[in-house]
Amino acid sequence: MKKFYYLLILVALFGATACSPKLGQTLSIENFDEVAADWDYALVHIYRRNAPVGVLVGYDLYMGDEKICHVKNKWKTTVQIRTFGPTTVSARTETKTEMPITIEKGREYYIRGGLMVGAFVGRPTLELMSKSAGKKDFDRIKSKD
Numbered sequence: 001m002k003k004f005y006y007l008l009i010l011v012a013l014f015g016a017t018a019c020s021p022k023l024g025q026t027l028s029i030e031n032f033d034e035v036a037a038d039w040d041y042a043l044v045h046i047y048r049r050n051a052p053v054g055v056l057v058g059y060d061l062y063m064g065d066e067k068i069c070h071v072k073n074k075w076k077t078t079v080q081i082r083t084f085g086p087t088t089v090s091a092r093t094e095t096k097t098e099m100p101i102t103i104e105k106g107r108e109y110y111i112r113g114g115l116m117v118g119a120f121v122g123r124p125t126l127e128l129m130s131k132s133a134g135k136k137d138f139d140r141i142k143s144k145d
Contacts (some may be wrong), residue, residue, distance in 0.1 A: 035106040040082065043108045044068070047076035047138050054115035054122035059091045061113065063103075063124075071113040071124075076141045091124035099126040110134020 001053060019055040048071050057144065064087045068079050084105050090098040091113065101109070112134065114125040129137065 006042060013138060028086065031144055035104070036108075037106055039106045041080040042082075042084065042103050042105060043078070044079045044081050044103075045108065045110045045134060045138050046079065046113060047110070047134075047141055048073055048113040048115075049137060049141065050074040051114065055119055057093060057115055058123050059093050059113075059115075059124045061111075062090045063087055073115075074099065074141060089126055091126060093121045093124055094118050095123050097126055099123045101128060 007095050044063075046069055050073060051112040055073045058070055060067050061069050061071050063081065064083075068081075081103055082142060084103050086100065086102045088098050088100050089111060093115070095118065098113075103109070108131060110129040110131065110133075112127045112129050114127070116125055117123075
């Protein structure tokens with residue numbers, strides 16, 4: 001049983017760190033196909049897939065200094081953003097995770113939240129997904145809310 005537990009921790013750590021952006025890396029919109037010219041906002045789809053690590057742990061997600069939602073396990077939401085340009089998306093449990101992003105009018109973004117094993121509560125992970133992969137993940141989630 002102990003070996004299984006250690007294996008689970010290693011898989012969770014590897015999976016979370018392999019997908020996380022490098023610190024200070026600004027994520028661009030290269031992977032986003034079209035711009036909706038008639039929108040005066042951007043859509044940010046935020047989700048967290050069902051995962052055994054931190055199933056009961058949630059965290060607040062911020063864009064700049066503004067709280068935009070509370071992220072939970074097996075959950076999703078879509079938020080309209082009307083402030084454009086470079087900003088930072090962040091989350092905090094026992095440590096703070098930040099992801100620089102540039103929001104452009106008329107674009108859709110998919111942000112996948114997660115949680116990796118921490119000393120006490122767990123550490124949030126954030127990843128900007130391509131539109132095709134993000135939409136596929138987002139549509140699969142049957143939110144509890």
